[in-house]
Amino acid sequence: MGQKIIRFSDLTGKHAEDDGDLVRIVVRQHPDLEDGPVEIEALAGELTELQELALDLVTIELHHPDADEPETVVLEADAFDRLASAAPMAEVLRTAKRVARTVPSQATAPGGVRERVNYASLEHAGKPHKGRTTDAEKQLVQQHLDEINERLAAEGIRTIDLANAEHVARYGLETLAQDRGTTLA
Structure with missing residues (x-):
């Protein structure tokens, strides 16, 4: 059936x-x-x-000298643009000093050595990555799929979909998909 x-x-x-x-x-x-x-x-x-x-919004951080953490403020772009009186905001932004971006996946350990992510741990299993999916990661995903999907969703990362043939093949979820009555797309 x-x-x-x-x-x-x-x-x-x-x-x-x-x-x-x-x-x-x-x-x-x-x-x-x-x-x-x-x-x-x-x-x-x-x-x-x-x-x-959709509104045109601007997100800014205010770094007060007496505060440990910056204050984040979201406001409409027009209201922010009106703050610039010496020159148009577009010019102020074009000539402003660049801020170095920090990308969490490229975080480095002390000494500049890049830490390797262990995808065979519950903390990272199921996250999209370019490397080979190890048997240990597959086993974790098979045994803890719902828990891993909850974590991925909370982190704003795509979840593992049993209807997605690529996900099923990558993590060896054929039996689980069949047990749950999922039809592959």
């Missing part, structure tokens, strides 16, 4: 005829969001007005 998975938009409840019509949305900040980022899905057609509704 086969099973069919029917998917719906979390926003409107409308049926998705094709999984390719669904857009994954990660909500990182919202007044009603209590325990970190969440993931919802919506039909692509439901999001057409999104660009028109």
